[in-house]
Amino acid sequence: MIQLSAPFTLEKIAALKVGDAVEISGILYTGRDAVHKYLHDGGELPKEVNLQDGIIYHCGPVVLKDEQGNWKVTAAGPTTSIREEPYQGDIIKQFGLRGVIGKGGMGSRTLAACKESGCVYFHAIGGAAQVLAECIKRVRNVYLLEKFGSPEAIWELEVERFPVVVTMDSHGNSLHEEVFSRSQAELSKRL
């Protein structure tokens, strides 16, 4: 198991390879459909959010306020990433993202952008809402909440040992492509 802690420098990201199991500690920003479209259309990023060397998490968390008025994440599994394929590559390049977390993998444009600007795609375990929520130690802030509503807002989350697998690295490799072609070949032998 590889430990990846903030700051998420280009050097640390470039050392990661497809198939590596990684635990991330540091800050994640959630962003899903609304945020991606907004940024891609030229929308302004809130000043406090710094995506340079940052990691974006495709997730619409369930967040409640406790009695003291603190946010608490009760479920935080990944959502399907491929919906962001039209936007992701440009956003990686424009903001200097070093990581994208989601599920199901992404396409060739994102893979190319990962290679070009030094970014990786981390696959979280789909459906593991409870385990992943436990890794979120604190909600530091939330942005664009009024504009987009809770699941679509940008949540700034402090995570500890958040488990993921590198399935697309910054060297042009995609585990999704590898497994697909291998399994397709295996299937054709068995038909």
Add this chain to the structure above:
Amino acid sequence: MSLLQDSLIELIRRTSAEIPDDVHQGIVQSLENEKKGTIAESALKIIERNIELAKQKSQPICQDTGSIIFYVECPVGFDQITFEETAREAVQLATKKGYLRQNSVDSLTGKNDGTNVGPGSPNIHFHQHRSAETSVSLVLKGGGCENVGAQYSLPNEKLKANRDLDGCRRVILDAVLQAQGKGCGPGILGVCIGGDRASGYEFSKQQFLRKIPDRNPNPELDKLEQDIVETANALGIGPMGFGGKTTLLGAKIGVANRLPASFFVSVSYMCWAFRRQGVEIAADGKINRWLY
């Protein structure tokens, strides 16, 4: 609040927070089978821990609490209208309690009124029988895995699938190949050979009421079920599509008659977060016993 309503809320809570034993055993078994130190093993370990945590905290196993599908087996003369009203109220209350996510969207306006109740939700199937017993089963089926379901019309030239069992095998395995990485595997297949476009999918989903280790009474279908699981697990797709030995935990296949002109094979895919429970309901509405 009626006793039946209480029972249905408890059925929803338990279905959402606890994986049935037969599925859990399948996951534990596959965890033992995976090679130690692989990412497939660590994915299954996280899944296993998630199952434990959800049960312990009585919280949804997965945040997508899915389409709500009730199957009611009832005696002749059973009051379906009252049941339906009670079930809709139970769903609303269970949503307020957080057992279900606010998960039902008006398809025209995009609005989510937060109740989980609307046209088609919950989805209730009634079936009368001669016995005096009433049982209610519930399946919560997530969207990610629903999206990878597939319906094939045979013959399918591209897949070299003719209108025979080998053709069925080919399209079912194609569905497994295409679903990889997307439906939160390891998965369970529910398949219907035959029927029309609507009944085919409906019967395929009913297969999810069968327990994982059960065997198909029809020897030909039984053979096909075993073969599909074995072949799928030899493809190296693995949990989450990371590669590995566990691609399917089970395959359940049923048949329905078809028209001479049509030959559909409908494949429903269920993710590892297989939420299915059932209760036998006493005359006063209390839970007599759990079915899974």
